[in-house]
Amino acid sequence: MSIITIVGAGMMGSAMSGPAADNGHEIRLVGTPLDREIIDSVRETGFHPTLHQQLPAAVAAFQAEELDKALEGAELVIGGVSSFGVDWFAEHVLPLLRPGVPxxxxxxxxxxxxxxxxxxxxxxxAERLPEEKRGMIPFNAIGGPCICFELLERRHTMVYFCGADLAVLEKIRALLSTDYYHIQLTTDVMGVEGCVALKNAYAMGVSLAVGIADREVGEFDAAAAEALCTPGAPDRNPVYNPQAALFAQSCLEMRRIVSLAGGDGALAGELPGAGDLYVTIFGGRTRRLGMLLGRGIPFTEAQEILKGVTLEAVVIITRVARALRARGENPDYYPLLFHMDAILNDGAEVDLPWSKFGR
Structure with a gap:
């Protein structure tokens, strides 16, 4: 049995307690300052109020102020923060990490x-580690199609663990692999991480098609908007042909971007790219955002409807479009990405550039 400390009590980080518990480990779940109510609930009843599920009995919950205690003796630290929590993680967690603990x-x-x-x-x-710890802590990441609810329900899931050292990755896989949580390993960090970040962007793009079709069938009032943003709600007017075409275009652009950034672009057609994109377009906040925008609702209004929801797609679209411009890349190679950027950051209307796709 090992001690595994999960820092960040969001849905995916917390769901990692499932395979860890099934392997008999002691699990410490530490909340960020934004997770206080979640930690209180897990402490009192074991119930995670955002996941709406019971966490394994092996989970002990800690508030952010107890971070140092929760890290004592840990043999693996799982970073469970969103992209908006990276700065907090760097400031508060990195200085407390012990050399050699992945x-x-x-x-x-x-x-x-x-x-x-x-x-x-x-x-x-790794770059933000305190100087005296540089090169002493191996940083790794998970990428691939894994919905947190299904992970806790022990549905078969296949993911990649990526990092610089295969031996370290083998040790982490031994801690977390189960008969339903299947793990592949690679040292191509940019390939995996590029794909799993970009899939959030392109899930929004694919979902525009559903919103466009919805707009074509009639009125769309506040009640319809609320229903649209209810997790698990069925599409009002599901469409498949345009989504399939946008899915293919997304994989093409992901391959180009990942290759440009130094990763293996072929992963865009495998688990980290196409696989993760597949599950993301079926539900969640990114899909709801794309549907609202496709319906013709301006981004500023969509933000208000989705208030309190973490919109990581917006960040990745903005950053990648900015990077491609800085490199002097031809926008015609990435027509879907640049159209999404224009919708979010320039107030452009949704008008998918079909004639530029597939080239």
Whole structure:
């Protein structure tokens, strides 16, 4: 049995307690300052109020102020913060990490630089380590199609663990692999992390088609908007042909971007790209955002409807479009991405550039 500390009590980080518990480990779940109510609930009843599920009995909950205690003796640290929590993680968690203890992150995102470079979060965190710990802590990440609810329900899931050292990855896989949580390994951090970040962007793009079809059938009032944003609600007017075409275009653009950034673009057609995109377009906040925008609702209004919801797609679209411009890339190679950027950041109306797709 090992001690595994999960920092960040969001849905995906918390769901990682499932395979960890099934392997007999002691699990410590630490909330960020934004997770106080979640931690209180898990402490009192074991119930996670955002996941709407019971966490395993092996989970002990800690508030942010107890972070140092929760990290004592940990043999693996799982970073469970969203991309918006990376700065908090770097400031408060990195100084407390012990040399040699690996970090496995569920955080999805890329940071762009002024020269157009795109940096995955494991590399970014390694750069932000205190000087005396540089090179002493291995940073790794998870990528691939994994819905948190299904992970806790023990449905078969296949993912990638990526990091610089295969031996470290093998040890982490041994801690977390189960007969339903299937793990592949790769040292291509940019390939995996580029795909799983971009899939959030392109899930919004594919979902525009559903909103467009919905707009074509008639009125759309406040009640319809609320229903649209209810997790698990069926589409009012499901469409498949345009979604399939947008899915293919998304994979094409992901392949180009990942290759440009130094990763294996072929992964865009495998688990981290197409696989993760597939599950993301079936539900969740990114899909709801795309549907609202496709319906003709301006981004500012869509933000208000989705108030309190983390919209990571907006960040990744903005950063990647900015990076491609800095590199002087031809926007015609990425027509869907640049159209999404125009919708979000320039107030452009949704008008999918079909004639540019597939080239």
């Amino acid at each position: 970090v496995l992150s569920v955080t999805k995102g890329l940071q762009d630089g002024p020269d157009g470079t795109l940096t995955p979060f494991p590399h970014l965190l």
